[in-house]
Amino acid sequence: MVVLAALACARPSTSAAPAPPGASKATSAPTGAPAVDRQAPIDLSGDLERLRDQAHIPALAAIVLDAERTLAHGIAGVRRLGDDTPAALTDAFHLGSDTKAVTAYVAARLVDGGTITWATTIAEALPELAKGMHAELRKATLEQLLLHRAGLPADFQDAPLLEQLRDRPLVEQRTIVARAVLAAKPKHRPGTAFEYSNAGYIVAGAMLEARTGKPWEELVGEHVLEPMALRSCGFGPTATMDRPDAVWAHAGEAPKYLALAADNPAYLGPAGTLHCSLPDWAGFVRTQLVRDPKLLFADTWARLQRPVRLDGGGGYAMGWAVAELPWAKGVVLTHDGSNTMNYASAMLLIDRGIAVLAVSNAGDAAAQRTVVTTVVGLAQRFTAPQR
Structure with missing residues (x-):
């Protein structure tokens, strides 16, 4: 992308x-x-x-x-x-x-507000997905995702699954994608190497959504678009x-x-x-x-x-x-x-x-x-x- x-x-x-x-x-x-x-x-x-x-x-x-x-x-x-x-x-x-800079900024606002931390793990933010996650990804953090250092792939490619996302609420779509992405073995152990990843930012967005109960789009409106007019x-x-x-x-x-x-x-x-x-x-x-x-x-x-x-x-x-x-x-x-x-x-x-x-x-x-x-x-x- x-x-x-x-x-x-x-x-x-x-x-x-x-x-x-x-x-x-x-x-x-x-x-x-x-x-x-x-x-x-x-x-x-x-x-x-x-x-x-x-x-x-x-x-x-x-x-x-x-x-x-x-x-x-x-x-x-x-x-x-x-x-x-x-x-x-x-x-x-x-x-x-x-x-991506907007998503990272929204995450920073939520960190300052105590809603989440840079060290919050994927398993902590998305506990309902933890059982199906690859073991190495459970401890990957929000910060690692935003730095492209969580080991996730560049993109998510699963045409049959993506077809199932149609007409579902966006929060649910991202949760479904996150579940599939996180089940696979990472390309490298989290925190050890850079791998530019759109999938990682989708998972980060899902973490923010889970912690706030709001879609990413609403969070962007609340923290960026509305206050900055x-x-x-x-x-x-x-x-x-x-x-x-x-x-x-x-x-x-x-x-x-x-x-x-x-x-x-x-x-x-x-x-x-x-x-x-x-x-x-x-x-x-x-x-x-x-x-x-x-x-x-x-x-x-x-x-x-x-x-x-x-x-x-x-x-x-x-x-x-x-x-x-x-x-x-x-x-x-x-x-x-x-x-x-x-x-x-x-x-x-x-x-x-x-x-x-x-x-x-x-x-x-x-x-x-x-x-x-x-x-x-x-x-x-x-x-x-x-x-």
Whole structure:
């Protein structure tokens, strides 16, 4: 579902959890340091249109933000190939596995509220499944799942079982998937190695649901969408079938795309079904960039974003890949997301106080390359010394 391409390219409920004390209830990208106007965001639409046209993708959008405001934004292209309705900055785009940072943040809120702990095991949170679990997985923890270190496989593949999920409540769907995933021998002993796993995030979501009595979607609304006023965000397809009322997904490869109002199955929610407009996604990302003390305790923020080092270099925190890039002069959080029909990429330059997000409503290699190049190029542009 996700390729951490930005990292690679950058190298050339029970009750709601209480807030902490004090809380209120490819191509070439644009280059050259911008002359920053403190009042109005720089319009990137012209540059984005050039990049979009070169790649033959339906739409491309990007936003650059700091701790206080939007520095630049823009959008180019159409909601749906075959229809002239232009895409708009207020349109929601599918975030794919960039949803994982949201799931990890919700978990952190529940940890701060005492509903669950990082050390809560799968067997403790899902006791009704414990008997059928592989013995090595019973002691795997919430934190290991969110770090992709529980030994679970990348995805869950069982077509007959997945067919049985139709029309069942989402909490039940995730419990059924968790039962099947947890019965198998893990790929490695929990805590010993990294294995990127959408299945692991589904199990983590099921743990949060079991401890709160609420669907993951409701928890995201309660802890993210409502308090942050992210009104464009939702789950699943962004558009209504047969209507260009939002951006459509595009399957296939440029320039012969097939426009669809579709998404992956809803049970995948904690691993990647969220959609948001760029300004609303930026609203969530800003809280991660500044580690807002009104939302999480300081040590919780630190743990959430602390990476476990990977053998090939870099690291992975909870919902974020982590790198130290020479040109960035500090720690970088990055992640890509795709349901194969859309592409999203985020880069947070923590020590520089800048974040860059970009999205497309296509998910092929051309879209991936263009989105990632846009993110890296804008990150370099907005951290370059002013002339």
